[in-house]
Amino acid sequence: AACTHRNRNDALHPLWQSPLTIPGGTRQSPINIQWRDSVYDPVLKPLKISYDPTTCLHIWNNGYSFLVEFDDSTDRSVIVGGPLENQYRLKQFHFHWGAINEWGSEHTVDSKFYPAELHLVHWNAVVYPTFEEAVMEGNGLAVIGVFLKLGAHHEGLQTLVDALPAVKHKDAVIEFDVFDPSCLIPSCPDYWTYAGSLTTPPLTESVTWIIKKKPIEVDENQLEAFRMLLFTSDGEEEKRMVDNFRPLQPLMNRTVRSSFQ
Ligand SMILES: COc1ccc(C[C@H]2SC(=S)NC2=O)c(OC)c1
Numbered sequence: 502a503a504c505t506h507r508n509r510n511d512a513l514h515p516l517w518q519s520p521l522t523i524p525g526g527t528r529q530s531p532i533n534i535q536w537r538d539s540v541y542d543p544v545l546k547p548l549k550i551s552y553d554p555t556t557c558l559h560i561w562n563n564g565y566s567f568l569v570e571f572d573d574s575t576d577r578s579v580i581v582g583g584p585l586e587n588q589y590r591l592k593q594f595h596f597h598w599g600a601i602n603e604w605g606s607e608h609t610v611d612s613k614f615y616p617a618e619l620h621l622v623h624w625n626a627v628v629y630p631t632f633e634e635a636v637m638e639g640n641g642l643a644v645i646g647v648f649l650k651l652g653a654h655h656e657g658l659q660t661l662v663d664a665l666p667a668v669k670h671k672d673a674v675i676e677f678d679v680f681d682p683s684c685l686i687p688s689c690p691d692y693w694t695y696a697g698s699l700t701t702p703p704l705t706e707s708v709t710w711i712i713k714k715k716p717i718e719v720d721e722n723q724l725e726a727f728r729m730l731l732f733t734s735d736g737e738e739e740k741r742m743v744d745n746f747r748p749l750q751p752l753m754n755r756t757v758r759s760s761f762q
Pocket residue numbers: 565566595620622636642644698699700701702703708
């Protein structure tokens with residue numbers, strides 16, 4: 502079902518009024534990760550994650566997803582190592598999800614969709630003066646992708662879920678002042694990495710993707726809480742915020758590397 506869902510009118514998908522592809526794009530995201538085609542790279546280091554929970558600022562509904570934004574004016578919440586040459590600063594995290602549990606993730610593994618996918622967005626503040634400039638550069642961003650699968654209740658996610666009714670409508674924002682997003686990242690160190698892009702406009706090819714092999718488990722109520730958010734502003738005709746993921750893009754001349762054998 503998911504595959505027909507994706508093929509039917511992808512270009513007309515509500516989220517993609519703008520052109521689906523960028524002219525000359527050679528490293529677009531998301532992609533299908535074919536496990537057996539990924540290449541183990543022994544040179545890849547473990548990813549080092551150090552987040553300061555007090556850098557958390559607020560949650561807001563931007564009309565595409567809900568974002569938790571961080572104070573990225575200093576190096577208090579950073580990642581380093583893995584495939585990265587520099588240290589990258591945490592700017593925000595957000596999710597992508599489906600209307601039903603059969604699909605929702607942006608990346609797939611051996612053509613399997615997960616019900617949702619978490620993106621933790623970081624930028625290269627060592628080389629670039631601002632996030633906006635980093636967004637335009639090949640080594641500007643590093644995004645950690647974490648798959649969500651249906652299973653046990655996730656305690657750490659619940660604090661976030663409890664705040665969602667307050668940001669039901671587009672442009673709603675609430676203060677969210679202490680949260681450590683490392684509780685959303687599996688302890689298993691294994692990941693895939695490849696060179697890709699933003700998955701929404703401007704679709705710039707500036708992302709080093711780090712996709713965790715292990716998903717986190719969340720329960721049905723927690724996924725349903727995502728689905729009660731709205732794409733629309735207060736007062737407009739309600740459109741549920743679901744299926745906010747981009748269709749799969751061609752791998753082209755890329756290799757997906759794995760940190761594990
Ligand atoms: C202008 O710069 C932007 C615009 C949009 C997003 C969010 C997109 S990109 C991604 S990964 N997932 C998403 O939903 C950015 O995130 C880095 C950066």
